[in-house]
Amino acid sequence: MSDHLHKNCQDLLGSLSEYIDGGLPPDLCREIEKHLEGCDNCRVVLNTTRRTIDLMQIPAEEETVPTDVRERLFKRLNLDDYLNRQK
């Protein structure tokens, strides 16, 4: 696989983030999709960038505040009497 990037590819990469977020005007969007159809490298970059964002989100969603951390926080804020309220 060639790792040489054409000028078109560089242009596309500059808009990649906005393309992923869906914030581009329709004509630019179509232009990008046309390029993606014929360019393996850019398709790989798009797929792996999307997956990168997904993967960074998934473990983060599982992260909550540990019980002892919450306890110390409430004590620090003088809210001890609210500790047993529903989380």
Add this chain to the structure above:
Amino acid sequence: MKRKTARFPSKPCAPGDRTEFARLVDAYSAPIYRLGLKMLGNQQDAEDVLQNTFLNALTHLADFEGRSSLSTWLYRIASNEALMLLRRKKNAVNLDDFHPDDAEESPLPEVFVDWSALPEDELLSGEAKMALDAAINKLPEPLRMVFILRDIEGVSIKETAEILGLTETNVKTRLLRARMFLREQLSAYYSERLTREETHERPSP
């Protein structure tokens, strides 16, 4: 793509109302703790960010005028706390040569292996999760903060700009660079796993 949005109460609480404040603390603790965790990379510092943010909020709640949303206001306090703590801890790292908003400086992708179809349990194995954390930790701070707010917390571009006092264009540039940087790091890691798999050299778990 699925976007996670934190559920925040819409009404800011009246100053001095402890019940409301306790509710506020519980509602916002998770995203703020997570921001500290991702920004500083360890639980002790994340706890400091969490405590300092709410101590600060408690002191200044009376000044909160509702000009920005409550979440924007709290995220702004939290991001300042995180950055201050980072600066206090850092010794020799010099960021003067780094221009986070100069789009021309964006490095080009170098790894073109499509690992995106690897099964999720492999992409998120214990070892892989450590690689994800290491990649975030390597991100230059100005990019890391934008990535955490936008892609991990699910905050909009506009609100991220408001929280950090940046233009939306700057946020977009930083986000693109952060995503490209992380993609490159993860590509290096996962493509090696793919190669191991193809050559049947995968060690048994």
